[in-house]
Amino acid sequence: MSDPHVRAGAQTERDPADAHDRRTVVSGVLFGCGIAASIIDLFIFHLALQWHHFYDLSTTRVALTADGFFHAIGWFVTVWGLFLLADVRRRTDVDWRRWAAAVVAGIGLFQLLDGVLDHKVLRIHQIRYGVDLLPYDVTWIGSAVLLLLVGLMMLRRTRPRVTRR
Secondary structure (H helix, E strand, C coil), X not given: CCCCCCCCCCCCCCCHHHHXXXXXXXXXXXXXXXXXXXXXXHHHHHHHCCCCCCCCCCXXXXXXXXXHHHHHHHHHHHHHHHHHHHHHHHHCCCCHHHHHHHHHHHHHHHHHHHHHHHHHHCCXXXXXXXXXXXXXXXXXXXXXXXXXXXXXXXXXXXXXXXXXX
């Protein structure tokens, strides 16, 4: 007797390998986003170069407070990705090439969202002030697209082979 709640042809059991692969990819994307936020954007552009803050539409005090929250969220996402990775490692072997591909895609994804959404749509900050923005925007968004595409190509090449039963 069949279960009336299960669609015809739908799998009733999930393949654990698929679940592990999904968790590996999500872990890498989260880690990549966190690294892009906390190291590339915050440490380099906010702190070292002091080109901008996360929120530049108010006082310096508000901008630094926003940077603090941005920093905390960036590291939370990084650690979340590492916890997922630890869970995958506990359950099975990690495909490190696949995880690295997801990290590259995550870095590109974060930089693209930041460059388009924060810089251009919301305008909460620019890459740098007092300069012609076009070369900076082209470099920022172009490198983000390139990293995202390279990460996606790497993910496609490292996709697990499907075995037919």
